Amino acid sequence: ASHVDREHPSQFDEVLKFLLEEFDSRYISGSDVHSFAVSLLSDESHPTTLEKVKGVIRNYFDALVSSKKPTPRRESELLHNAARTASDDSSSKQKAKIVAVFGGQGNTEDYFEELRELYSTYKGLIGDDLIRPIADKLTTLVRTTENVERIYTQGLDVLSWLTSPDKTPDQEYLLSVPVSCPLICVLQLAHYAVTARSMGLTPGDLRNS
Numbered sequence: 001a002s003h004v005d006r007e008h009p010s011q012f013d014e015v016l017k018f019l020l021e022e023f024d025s026r027y028i029s030g031s032d033v034h035s036f037a038v039s040l041l042s043d044e045s046h047p048t049t050l051e052k053v054k055g056v057i058r059n060y061f062d063a064l065v066s067s068k069k070p071t072p073r074r075e076s077e078l079l080h081n082a083a084r085t086a087s088d089d090s091s092s093k094q095k096a097k098i099v100a101v102f103g104g105q106g107n108t109e110d111y112f113e114e115l116r117e118l119y120s121t122y123k124g125l126i127g128d129d130l131i132r133p134i135a136d137k138l139t140t141l142v143r144t145t146e147n148v149e150r151i152y153t154q155g156l157d158v159l160s161w162l163t164s165p166d167k168t169p170d171q172e173y174l175l176s177v178p179v180s181c182p183l184i185c186v187l188q189l190a191h192y193a194v195t196a197r198s199m200g201l202t203p204g205d206l207r208n209s
Contacts, residue, residue: 013067016063020069032198033056033057033198034057034198036056037053037056058122058124071125071198071199071200073199073200073201111174111187112174114187115186116162118194122190126190131158131162134186135157135158135159138156138158138182139155139158141156151176151178154169156182158183192206
């Protein structure tokens, strides 16, 4: 995928599309890349690491985006198995539904590392369309709003923090309400977008499903 220029056609375009089709046919077989990743981790005959599995997911979606192929619309086997387990439970009286609530401060102190990992793994899905526009808007608001220097003493340059850990503010600053509230919302929106796009859905499709 790194050899493909999304703006200019090249000899690598068709090669990438062929490799994606071959990968889908050989390893995914109508399921999804996350289910394949889980199978890699659980395969005791060929031990691997979590970081390598994350690399498989990251490279798969980077390749999809670079090839300009739409993400195949498919339901994750992980969700299917969870739903089947719930339906097999005789105590389940109603069908389970997914509920998403955005906002709040959460209950974790390392939310920014979670956002960094999400951005690193799924940059192809959310980098340009979600994270960058939000980061640019937040940076602009802090720079152009009067009398916020006392609050945002280390700025709110989200994109710079995500790409350069050494530039990330200390945890006390990240956990302050003016910083954590908007950034935890960004994290939540990113999770929602990744869930939808990895299944070939729009955010609206996922809401209505």
